[in-house]
Amino acid sequence: MLSQVQNETTYLAIQEIYDEKGCSISELCRFVGIPRSSYYKWLYRKESKNELFNQTLLPLIKDAYEEKYGTLGYRQMTIKLNRENDFHVNQKRIYRLMQILNLKSVCRRKRKSYVKSKPQVTAENVLNRESTADNFGEKWLTDVTEMKYGVGNKAYLSATLDLGDKNIVSFVI
Template structure:
């Protein structure tokens, strides 16, 4: 998940159960152990600039990952994105976003020289 809301999975479940099964929100919030006011605050919130930027950044990461056949790790990915798109993105953000959709960089082993 891109947002950093603490109980977002609970809120999403409450919203889905209320919309589909028509369960009362009061009961669902009580079962989930969250305040009803917190649910409504989450429901009416606006996405932050960071969340919007992360949503734009993830397709670029996936595209660069596929372009280089999965070789790039988070450090090289940061360098590539910063150079090509004139970003100033920290490597920690790239690392966090890459762990969300879990691409694994391939480890290319160097050939060892045989000494006879």
Template structure:
């Protein structure tokens, strides 16, 4: 009750009435000498509330625990953080379902070589790619984001923004990834979007001696981690704001991807960020 009063600013009188507790009993309890455990919980509740505001509600209890332990150089148990967050009524934002896409007739198709084997032993071993769209409020303008995702460290290897979901957007994304990783010869997995099934794109892959892999028809799960990244980006940034200006939207996407790669700790990466985990392997 103390945490709810301090963090959420709920009136003590209202809380007492809801819980059927006399005011005098609450204040008697409040004025007692706090135990060490209660002092720690009090401090943790303040930190949780501050981080919840700082990160605009995107931290669930797992990543909240990671952030607290990283910044405070502590080792708090995940169950403790979850319990305090529940008491405070704090939870992360909810991810929305992604819409489908329009079918087309492909020039070239590839087998699903990846076959949902989403684990990679080394950086640049398996890359996933896709394009997603964003809408600007009060306008017919759309912004498209093409990205390449490394299954080893969950990093965004390269990305490009554009006003059209065309070949140039996808080709530029691929070219940047190869420019930054010239020796890379990963398995390259995508859906069956028309850019990836074009002869021109296949020629690009062949030049780099890259194995192409494609999801089965209407099987988004075959590209699951890539779809997962889109959901994370949109639930933690896009859906939390109302964008009326495309330049503002572009800037926020750029900021989020930098945050995701360099500051967003992940349990799957042993509590490191994607770039920290990647650099450990490369160095």
């Protein structure tokens, strides 16, 4: 709600019941537990300058949000509105109005940058891409894999593969 009146929902309910069912306002106010004078003060009050200014800000916020496809948060929205229009609006006001309109910025996650490691020792290429073998134990391949577990812990798995029957001959963790 844009209004800054504390019990406005209660006053609106009283007004709606009075219009529909015709109950007396004094009974409704007594039932809700508010003074009748506060209801009439709310009924005949004028909107404040802040409320009128908020009503002029709402369409500007909606337009700027749709223009940038929902990527603007309340900080960037404040900067954009203050630059394009000749007024100075606080971030808290924009934040509150965006909450009323249920507008939120789309958070983009930062992609992790991975460092490609180079092996310190590279073995000689003896097989020369001939990865077929006829007999068991004729050609063996090995590889080391790093696995991360827990917080900052690493484990290394070294497996030996026989090319003759494609089975793991041995492994060490």
